[in-house]
Amino acid sequence: MRAVRVVGYHEKLEMTEVDVPEATGPWDVVVRIGGAGVCRTDLHILEGQWAEKSQVTLPYTIGHENAGWVHAVGSAVTNVAEGDKVILHPLVTCGLCRACRSGDDVHCENSAFPGIDTHGGYAEYLLTSARSCVRIDDALEPADVAALADAGLTAYHAAAKAARRLTPRDTCVVIGAGGLGHIGIQVLKALTPARLVVVDRIPAALDLARTIGADVGVPADGGQVEAVLDLTGGTGAEVVVDFVGENGSTAEGLAMTRQAGDYHVVGYGENVDVPTIDLVSSEKNVVGNLVGSYNDLQDLMALAAKGLVTLHTQKYALDDFQQAVTDLDNGDVRGRAILVP
Amino acid sequence: MRAVRVVGYHEKLEMTEVDVPEATGPWDVVVRIGGAGVCRTDLHILEGQWAEKSQVTLPYTIGHENAGWVHAVGSAVTNVAEGDKVILHPLVTCGLCRACRSGDDVHCENSAFPGIDTHGGYAEYLLTSARSCVRIDDALEPADVAALADAGLTAYHAAAKAARRLTPRDTCVVIGAGGLGHIGIQVLKALTPARLVVVDRIPAALDLARTIGADVGVPADGGQVEAVLDLTGGTGAEVVVDFVGENGSTAEGLAMTRQAGDYHVVGYGENVDVPTIDLVSSEKNVVGNLVGSYNDLQDLMALAAKGLVTLHTQKYALDDFQQAVTDLDNGDVRGRAILVP
Amino acid sequence: MRAVRVVGYHEKLEMTEVDVPEATGPWDVVVRIGGAGVCRTDLHILEGQWAEKSQVTLPYTIGHENAGWVHAVGSAVTNVAEGDKVILHPLVTCGLCRACRSGDDVHCENSAFPGIDTHGGYAEYLLTSARSCVRIDDALEPADVAALADAGLTAYHAAAKAARRLTPRDTCVVIGAGGLGHIGIQVLKALTPARLVVVDRIPAALDLARTIGADVGVPADGGQVEAVLDLTGGTGAEVVVDFVGENGSTAEGLAMTRQAGDYHVVGYGENVDVPTIDLVSSEKNVVGNLVGSYNDLQDLMALAAKGLVTLHTQKYALDDFQQAVTDLDNGDVRGRAILVP
Amino acid sequence: MRAVRVVGYHEKLEMTEVDVPEATGPWDVVVRIGGAGVCRTDLHILEGQWAEKSQVTLPYTIGHENAGWVHAVGSAVTNVAEGDKVILHPLVTCGLCRACRSGDDVHCENSAFPGIDTHGGYAEYLLTSARSCVRIDDALEPADVAALADAGLTAYHAAAKAARRLTPRDTCVVIGAGGLGHIGIQVLKALTPARLVVVDRIPAALDLARTIGADVGVPADGGQVEAVLDLTGGTGAEVVVDFVGENGSTAEGLAMTRQAGDYHVVGYGENVDVPTIDLVSSEKNVVGNLVGSYNDLQDLMALAAKGLVTLHTQKYALDDFQQAVTDLDNGDVRGRAILVP
Ligand SMILES: [Zn+2]
Ligand SMILES: [Zn+2]
Ligand SMILES: [Zn+2]
Ligand SMILES: [Zn+2]
Ligand SMILES: [Zn+2]
Ligand SMILES: [Zn+2]
Ligand SMILES: [Zn+2]
Ligand SMILES: [Zn+2]
Ligand SMILES: [Zn+2]
Ligand SMILES: [Zn+2]
Structure with missing residues (x-):
């Protein structure tokens, strides 16, 4: 089969012919790729930023946002069968550690990360585990949801x-x-009738936010903290979710948070730097957020099946992988770039 | 009645004769003081540190840690009656705002703070509200619990x-x-069978901690983070409660916290200064903590009645208020100083 | 002012001229009625079914579903002011008992129930407490929401x-x-993206249910349990909310509930009668439900202000109270009957 | 190895020589039995009460309460290793269904039950899964904890x-x-400082209850409901846990439960039969309880390691299995009977 591989850092990806993987282990699942997301992380991998952390041996197949059809399953697999449409949780987890036994598999003590530290999905087939497979609704197509x-x-x-x-x-x-x-807004709209106030620097982003569920758009023009306080009678919002995490957003986000409220950190870049006296007197919480669990992915796919979460995608043939990577690097992708074998 | 008053900042407290307060409003309660805690905050008040924040008019009666016996009640009071032994929640709350209606009265939008912004308990009698009164068990004495x-x-x-x-x-x-x-350890011991690891610089404090429930004492000698990691198989503790909040304890506390764990800030002094990438990749929570609610005080008094939380006190006659303040300032009080009228 | 009174059981209501109530107590609020719901409970009161339980002294003014404008407030009222549009929580609660202090005021140990055990809202004015007043949005009218x-x-x-x-x-x-x-479906639609399956005997009710948010309508024709099992792959639903509570709905509701699921009892009439072995082996929960708290009413009014919960009403002048009662008794009211002074 | 088998219903168990099981599958674990509990369920199995439900093929090895040492592990096992002391969760669960992925493995859709529907632990060795193995503390012995x-x-x-x-x-x-x-009381004592009131017919059971943590013992002599109401100021208890479930205990348990309280069903026999109007007006919850999850067993073993939960056992050599069964049937076992190979 064809597979797109990292052959060296600061070098271009290369298409190679390799063997189709086989489901030799009992929980193995081989997936025929229907779509593989091209992510900014992939650019970072090529720049060598993940080399030390992942300890991956080159060459290897890149691509960590994958969906497709089950091609073959190991002897113990009961949750999916050949032909099923699936999206893959990014981690292959152990199932035995305390985190895995508690539904919190993201904190698994023995996980692999296909596309990062083992072979990924810029290819015709991918080897994963039954524990990573989430069946998707008939109404959804792998190439449309892979980037989720x-x-x-x-x-x-x-x-x-x-x-x-x-x-x-x-x-x-x-x-x-x-x-x-953009995804967070759709999810919040689906899960809660609370008022959604969206803050962004770019007017077009605020316009889009309103069309997908924002009740109010606030320009990040320096007056955003005051604007949120005005909207909330001076008290701030019960919850703030910060998808930026840099350029001052953490101090602003905390300033927008009500007493006893939650400030969620998702984006990253700068430090949260806050006096303990302020945390104590306001009783605010600073909440870290990593990627979602297997159950989260099941829930997200349920929302997608209901049409409550959608993603704009720009599709490329697998052979055009270089074009997709170049377009992403140049800022020429609207929504998410997807490779389709 | 006798009352000890702040007559000026950077001046000594003065004993004066004033009228006994009356329960004129329907939810008013007049309490005959059985014990009033002498707190480090009182020293700060005398230094003027609270002047701007409290906007209190001098002279006024100091003392914000009060317990005693109900002396008179207003027409609408149903939760206590004359003669009841009570401890007083430090805040007099409105009962009508959203926080009050949710049991989270500490975040009341219209509260008073006797001893800080209105007359307090270094006196024979104190005027408070039915909403602040917690009846205490027959087995407890006001002077023993006031400082709680x-x-x-x-x-x-x-x-x-x-x-x-x-x-x-x-x-x-x-x-x-x-x-x-010291109180936190006793409370944790009463509420959970989890292993309690206590970190302190002072060996005698660790010895005491062990006698009241600590399973392990760790000296804060620079090796405390490593010691906690060793005790937890390298992962850190599920929960860290930081009663210090300065001299590096926040960075150490976060370093002792397990992935997806909670780091509670109670003591204050320095900043929590943590890279967003660390909060995201570890998914830790930084949790602010203010004083407890009315329900918390009820629960704490239930623990005290069962003998599960005790406090060492050093009692002074009300007339000896200056001695108590001086002793506290000089570090000569073991446990808590209490004025007994 | 005019007030419609119960003068005897099994007798007709009578319109009388009485004094406008005054806000003499500090938390008193006098409300000018904008709408008072005519409820099936009112018919039961006239039949004497509540006489023993309420111990009310006749004559008294009936009407327990009230909304209007604040006319006068007592000295301690801070949450509403003259002129505010308000809906009234059905209970006047004490604010001091454990339930009230925990936001669970419905279980107040010292409550009154205007329209049931004291004067209600079939009148021009009603005396209530600040604790019962929920301000409503400018976009809402008292007569439209009173029955909520x-x-x-x-x-x-x-x-x-x-x-x-x-x-x-x-x-x-x-x-x-x-x-x-009908309200429950709208609320569920607003609060959760879970699939909503509605069961009813009447085809028109199912049609209406679909227009307000039901994903699936199931006729209660004897095959409803099987239909729900079919819809859920044989496992049953995670949650069942039973607004009927009679004619076999409790056994059917439990049979529709998944293992470890919740069966909510709201409507009443028959007994829940279930073998303990079934509760144990299935680990199902049977959950009782009373009327909502003050906070629930605040939340419901927030949904109403967003247009997410609406009610069909049929309005009558206060003077036409007898017509409204007769229409309700004859099944001639579509939606809810409202008296407008 | 020796194994004690069911060879026919209404027949005596038989000791046979069979092959030691092998860990051929990747999650297989073979455990050398250190203790196997002799349970009343085993008597029921011999009477044929489980035959239809379990569909087990005779002969098979009985025994569902097992602990011992890991003897061999499959290729994918990471949570235990040869030599580890372990107790075994009674179910062998799939790890892939929604329940398993949520930490709620007791509701697994594809589980086996060694000793009931497949070979159990009245033997020298037992084949189980890594998912069922809980490592126990050095201070605990398999034969002492097996019955937990x-x-x-x-x-x-x-x-x-x-x-x-x-x-x-x-x-x-x-x-x-x-x-x-007896176990429930110890667990409650370890987990909460709430007052524990224990109701039992037998005075000696109440005496024992007091020694392991009960604050109050109430004889079940017909006055137990009134006694609990007296102890709680007429309101009933916030939580009632019913380990009996027959002879009227369900109605009594619900009558002892406070408004908005929880009544837990654990023991079984009779029906819960309660008017819906009572559930609604009191807002009580009836909570079903099945056996605990894998995480529960981990937590229970943590309590056992701390000495907070202990069990009285009466040990028999494996060869004396018939004596143990006979003793249990005759009521001659104090605590739990354990077979030790
Ligand atoms: Zn990505
Ligand atoms: Zn980047
Ligand atoms: Zn794991
Ligand atoms: Zn203090
Ligand atoms: Zn308040
Ligand atoms: Zn009604
Ligand atoms: Zn109350
Ligand atoms: Zn019955
Ligand atoms: Zn058993
Ligand atoms: Zn399972």
């Missing part, structure tokens, strides 16, 4: 955690209506 | 919040076995 | 409790799309 | 669920201080 496997799942996870405490009277601020924020 | 009304209540609140997620398999680290930590 | 104060609030409470555990993958069955069910 | 794997785990599960809402002010009633109740 990573960024979309992160946004879902944060939004779903945030929504748990929101009541119809509350206000939730979303900082950043870009890739993750 | 403030610092004790803060420690209870943080410990009870922390305990909610602790299982018998978990480890909870308490940083600081001083005044608040 | 009782049945609507009960439906909200059950639906909101039920929604807490529902995920996008789950199914929620609503049994009964009548008065309460 | 079933009844103990059920009691833990109910008690831990019950404890979640208990505060220091609350009262928890335990009905039945027999086998399960």
